[in-house]
Amino acid sequence: DNVAGLSIALVNGQELIWARGFGLADKARGVPVTPNTAFRAGGISKLLTATAALQLVEQQRLALDAPIQQTLREFHVRSRFHADPAAADRDITLRRLLSHQSGLPSEHLRDLRSDFAMGQMPMRVSGVWLSSPPGSQVAYSNLAYALVGAAIERASGNSFEAQLQHSLLKPLEMNQSGFTGTRSAQDYRAQGYE
Secondary structure: OOOOEEEEEEEEOOEEEEEEEEEEEEOOOOEEOOOOOEOOOHHHHHHHHHHHHHHHHHOOOOOOOOEHHHOOOOOOEEOOOOOOHHHHHHOOEHHHHHOOOOOOOOOOOOOOOOOOOHHHHHHHHOOEEOOOOOOOOOOOOHHHHHHHHHHHHHHHOOOHHHHHHHHHHOOOOOOOOOOOOOOOOOOOEOOOOO
């Protein structure tokens, strides 16, 4: 399938039995994949994002069922499903963002591939049209999780990367894990290929 490289590890309980890398982590430089090569997690990063958000809920710094607009004040939606625009905004909660029931589209195509800070996301996507009534159906939304990331930053007072390093990755001893941005140039990271 024209895969540049991959790594495989076999684990029994808590014991690593076998690990090996295959192919190339960087085709241009000829860097081979090793058992320690880090690959982009993609959608799996949503599990870490949700965990960090729920830690802040436990600390009462975020509220699961309050409108997300309480944290991200500049964010609002447009809706053909609500007669009252404020009601639409109230229907977007952290719980609905986390469970893909916010009614937000999967992506926000304007500036989809950009390098603006996560904290700017609520303002940049404010005014987005709902695709469905919040709470009415499950529809995968990367946009919703980007807003959760911005809420994590606001509630914690840290950058997304710093908060997840502090609250999850370091306590779990995931020393070679991180998020795109500050840690992307490390040699053990594989290049992404389509």
